[in-house]
Amino acid sequence: MNSNQITNEHHIKKQNLIRKLLMDRSQPGKVGAHTPESDVPKQQTLPNKYLREELPLPEVSENEIVRYFSQLSQFNFSIDHNFYPLGSCTMKYNPKINDEIASLPGLSEIHPLQPEESIQGALKIIFELQGFLAEITGFHSTSLAPMAGAEAELAGMLITRSFHKNNGNDHKTKILITDSAHGTNPASAVMAGFDVISIPSDQNGNTDLEALKAAINDDLAGLMITQPSTLGLFDTNIIEICKMVKDAGGVLYGDGANLNALLGRIKPGDLGFDILHSNLHKTFTQPHGGGGPGAGAIMVSEKLSQYLPSPIVKYEKNNSQNDYSLISPEHSIGKMGGFHGNFGALVRAYSYIKTLGKQGINQISQDAVINANYIKSHLEEYYDLPIKRKCMHEVVFSASNFKKLNGIRALDIAKRLIDYGIHPPTMYFPLIIDEALMIEPTETESKETLDYFISSMIKISEEAKNDPEILRNAPHNTPNSRLDEALAARKPNLRWEKESN
Amino acid sequence: MDTKNFISRYTPNTSLQKNEMLKDIAGVSSLEDLFSDLPSHLINPKLNLPNALSELELRNEIESTSKLNDTPGEFSSFLGAGSYRQFIPSIVRQITSRSEFMTSYTPYQPEISQGTLQAHYEFQSMICQLTNMEIANSGMYDGASSMAEAALMAVRITKKNRISVLKTVSQSYIEVLQTFLEAPEIKIDIIDNSTSLKPDTACIILQQPNFLGNLEDIEKFSNLAKENDSLLVVSVDPISLGMIKPPGDYGADIVVGEGQSLGIATTFGGPYVGIFACKQKFIRQMPGRIVGQTIDTEGKTGYVLTMQTREQHIRREKATSNICTSVGLIALGATVYLAALGKSGLKQIANLCYEKAHYAANLINSIPGYNVVDNGLFFREFVIKCPIPPKEVNKLLIKNKIIGGLDVSSEIENGMLICFTEMNSKKEIDNLIDSLKNIQATK
Amino acid sequence: MSKEKEMYYSDEHEWVLMKTDNTVFIGITKFASDNLGDIVFIELPEAGNDVTQFEQFGEIESVKAVSELYSPVSGNISQINESVVQNPEILSDSPYEEGWLIQVELKDKSELENLMNLKDYESFLESGKD
The missing domain is CATH 3.90.1150.10 (Aspartate Aminotransferase, domain 1)
Incomplete structure (x- = not known):
């Protein structure tokens, strides 16, 4: 053993010290945060039957907590420290200015249920981001309500379902999914009540057109396809695929997990897609946070715009303080979460797009x-x-x-x-x-x-x-x-x- | 800023370097060749976006946009209804801002993710301790999506196809349930105190304290669920658990809730973290990310994501849910918050909320024209009846730099749901009372 | 190897072995257990329940995947193997003996004709269908 290394025994001691769980560090009487005394007169307490007896939380001092989590953090790889070539996850640099902007008190401290006239700034950001994303991807309208890519996918499938039902096409129950599509797609389609059929790829990594043709019939509800695919390839038959699906009355769903490859280069809406979702934590730099939070944007063509999940932000210049308002589209598939989506992530995406502008995208x-x-x-x-x-x-x-x-x-x-x-x-x-x-x-x-x-x-x-x-x-x-x-x-x-x- | 010769500061390779790199790529002689699989007639479209901004310009612009908002802190706020303004100890933001936590991916590679994994194991442990439940996952998107996942899980377990939801559950949560349960054709019955259950009921969902702030008579529903072989799903406000009886004490099968009040800023509604805990026997039906303790090849303790096979990316169309991203960083924030507040701190925060709410309720009851709607016991929120529509009251309050309560007049005539936390000083409360009095007087 | 010769096989990789004249053991083949990898959890119905030929009766979970178990015969479950439920690794170590899953009283012995013998099953595996 090299003499400048510590002994194995001490190495183990050091590891054990770092990894000791909070409850094992707890000692009666230690304090991690001081709370104020009540400044109002003592009130009558609740009846005993409603009160809890024990509260078994740890008792640890503030500096111990900081050292514990700081040491734990060093066990992680992260974008700031390491190259992260994780396919289909788009682990790009997360700009620091975005975090600072997201923590401005006027954005981080506002309550989701404040009257609209008191949150015009927040609504303006959401409205403009809806527009930026629709413009970048070539669609008519956007909802930023889904809290993650998977929720946006589910929203897309529910939109497909409602659209067919509203048009009297209840028999359209089948979703085709290319085998090079993103892994969440089948689960999302099933959650929306569809039957799933997998379409193979050909030897060039394109969708097998013969297999696609054979699977298309009257019960086709739509096709889910990822472009570029999870093989990292752009399907050279994409225009034809879109046409085949649309001719059969199907909805064309694009999984935008790999949108990073297309930004500013082509608009998926121009290719013929009806729906596209984008993971703002991939393409638009919301930090991954050790597994979230993310945010999912969903963009649709005009015929599907009234089905978007609610709420979306509408702008109408009316010379009052309420130019921006939260609305629910006429045939909305409904709410995806308790409030209006992951606003903190939306602000970061907004900041990112404004930093790069039309010159940098x-x-x-x-x-x-x-x-x-x-x-x-x-x-x-x-x-x-x-x-x-x-x-x-x-x-x-x-x-x-x-x-x-x-x-x-x-x-x-x-x-x-x-x-x-x-x-x-x-x-x-x-x-x-x-x-x-x-x-x-x-x-x-x-x-x-x-x-x-x-x-x-x-x-x-x-x-x-x-x-x-x-x-x-x-x-x-x-x-x-x-x-x-x-x-x-x-x-x-x-x-x-x-x-x- | 010079937008003519714009170069992104997030892309490090120079044109010279990129040209060199292109030379190494076989079969490609120009940048455009790289994109030749794309339909040529649609390539390089015009982008109608604003010009790029420097950091200084951007900051100034968004800062002034943010000032269009009335911000709690500058205003005193009495809004709750599922999102709560609480004091956040400085260590919560400091630790969650560490880039090792903030810029890491979902911990699929356990050897280089022990920081996130161990922290999430701590989160699961503390959620169990707080709710007195046997197991918990490492968090869902928010309280509403936790509730929807609980309903789906109850249907999977009981193989029954309808659920009962108390009408005192948050309306927006019920709307989320509708979104998720419509396609699988699970029926939702909205019930009240006197309704009996339909035979095929998978679960009863209630909220404690309920949306209007009151404490439900849990025993009644717990027994009703047992008699019908239905599960009891309880949605909690975690701060209230510093004071009131945890759901594990009264036999809840699944516990959900909005974890935002545990050290997470209100942030206009998200990102938050959904609490999800249940009985041990349902472990293989529990959705979401789950961290488990195990050992490595040298026998050392470590942590991994476990039971992932039930998740979407492996099981595709047979997954328990389609969740992929979770809310790791927010769960970390809640963990640090609970560690910092600890046993005595959380009790005291709950106590402050309770005391201030009851102090205010007594005063409001004494203002002519106002009264507290008596729906029984409450924790920190309650409904007041105003002499004029709450919308008008709020417009007048905001002139006094007060953000009033939530307008619930669609449920209770001139009703306003009002909330108190440790952030509301006695002075603020007294000021609210004075303002309400004046509104009465100017009517 | 002798027992494997007496077994019947389904194309879902379950095996059937006669215990008495109308009671059988049911398990999964070595091919299936090898493909699943480390088995971590087995979910079986309780004794007394009926099973139907080629319909699902349980689930098997490995670190790689969750798979359905399909009954190769119809009948009533007379016993389940508690020890394999408690210690799923037994299945990987001994799929044809200690790793049996359930015992079933046959409803219709002629259903066995719908299954393969060892030789057919081996050529089925070689043909690459699964």
Whole structure:
């Protein structure tokens, strides 16, 4: 052992200290926050039967809490610290100005139920963002009510359902979903009461037109398709696909998870889509926050505009203080959440679009696509590239050559990347690629970072051949080595308990 | 700002570097080649967007837009109804602003996400302790979506196809239930104290304290649910649990609620965090993200997302729900809040809300023309009857820099739902009382 | 291997083994358990319930997926394997013996004719259908 390292015994002590749970740190009498005394006369208390007896929350001092969470935070990879080429997740830089703007008291302290004349500023921001997003994507109108991409997808499917019902087409119960579409799509369609049929991709990664043709009949409610697809490819038959679906009376739903590749380059509405959703936490820089909050925008063509989830903001110049108002569209599918959507996330997206303006939006897609193709070109001689085409904003490799060689899997390559300080790409998705490694660099990564990533991937491909154990045991320097997920699911331990500690 | 030669400050590669990179890409000789799969007649459309702004210009512009709002803090506010202005200890924002938490992804890679995972395990633990329930998930989108997920879960468990909702549950929550339950054809019965249950009822949903601020007679509904083999779903205000009996004490099967009051700014309605807790026996039916403790290959304790196979991205059309993003950062904020307030702090916050509300109620009852609508016991919110429509009252109050209560005149004639938290000083309350008196006088 | 030769197989990868003249064991094949990976939870109906041939009777959850269990025969469940419910890993270790799932009293013995023998099942697996 190197003499400048601490002993193993002390290393364990240090780890145990950091990871001790709050309840195990609790000591009677410690205070984490002081609360004021009451400044009003004492009131009669509630009858005993309504009162709680014990309140088993921790008692920990303020500075202990700060150190605990600060130390925990250092166990995380994050965009500010690490390259995060997580396919289909668009882990781009989250601008700091957006956070500052979102915490302006006039935006963060306002109550959702204030009278409209007292929240005109908030409504103006929502109204303008509705317009920006409709303009960028080429649609008639927008609702920002959904609180996440999945809610926006569900909203899109409920809109499809209501539209057909209102037009007397109750028999339209079937949704087609391409197998290169985003993974949430089938669940969303089922939640809206549809039957789901999967449409395969052809060998070029486009939608299989013959299979699509065969699946289209009178009960077609719509098609859900992700563009570019989760293979990182733009479907060269998209115009024809739109026409086929529309001729059969179906609604064309675009999953905008990969909208980053198209910004300013093409408007999905122009291609013929009826509905598109956008994850504001992907394309429009709402920070991911260790799993949310996000926000989902949903854009629709004119014929569907009256079905949008409520509320939306309307503008009417009427010389009073109420130019902006919250309304519910005539055939609205209803409310998705308790209030008006995730306003804090909307403000960040608004700030981002205003920062880039009409001059900067198409630079996003341009640089994102260059970065992805640059990675593709440098890695295709080391990793299997199942579909050999130029890609859009992300590239999907396969680790199947290593699996055949010596059983090294996509997971092992991904975990080894952690040792190089890089977050793993998305693995095992899309499902149609064996041992998929889906890499999305985004536009905010420099050439220097990409070069480091490429050299790391090349090095790992050599290790996979010459020293596979180093991959199987990776990662090596993280607070935990690989964790037993089967144990966690077999004997679920979901909370602190006195006995167990 | 120079918009002619605009270069985004978020894209680091120069034109020179990009040209070099393009040279390395096989089969591509120009930037336009990269986009040649896109229909050429639709490419590079005109964008009708405003010009790019520098940080200074942007800040000034949005700051002045924000000033079009009347902001609680500058105004005294007595609005509640599901979103509450509470004091937020400074450590909550400091910790949630740490970029290791704020700019990380959903913790699918546990080895490099232990910070988020352990924090969420703490959240689950504290939600269980607060509600006295056996298990909890790491949070839903908001209180309303938690309620909708609870209804769907009750239907899955009982295999019955209708739910009963007390009419004293928030109307906007009921509207969210309608959105989510219409397509799967689950019927919603709105019930009151005297209604009996229809035979096929999966669950009874009630809110404690209810939307109008009053405490429900829980035992009655708990027994009614048991007699009908229905589940009892209770929506809670977590601050109230610093004082009143937790749902685990009276046999609730599923507990939901809006977690915003636990250290999250009101932010015009979101992002918030939905509380979701239930009995252990329903563990395999519980939706959302769930963190579990386990061990690593060296035997060390660590945390992982567990039971993910039931989630949408693996199970596709057979998923328990389609939720993907959660609200990790907000749940973290609530965790830090509960840790900071702790046992004695949360009790005292609940107590302050209670005392101030009851102090105000007594005073309002003594103003001629006003009275507190007697719907029984209350915690920190109650309905007052005003001499003129609440909308008019609020217009006059705002001139005195007071944001009044919520207009509930559609349910109770001239009714206003009014709320008190520790943020309302005695001086503010006395000022409200004086203003109400004056409104009466000027009628 | 001898027992596997006596078993009947469904194309949903369940096996049937005669216990007595009209009672059978039902389980899932090694192919199925290998494909599922680490099994973490098994949900079975209670004894006394009826099952119908080719209809769902339970669920099996692994770290990778949740799958439905389809009964290869119709009849009444006389017993369930409590120990495999308590310790699902048994199924991965011993799918054909200790990892049986339920015992069923057959309603109609002729239904067995709708199933495959070992040889047919093996060629079914080779044909790549699943």
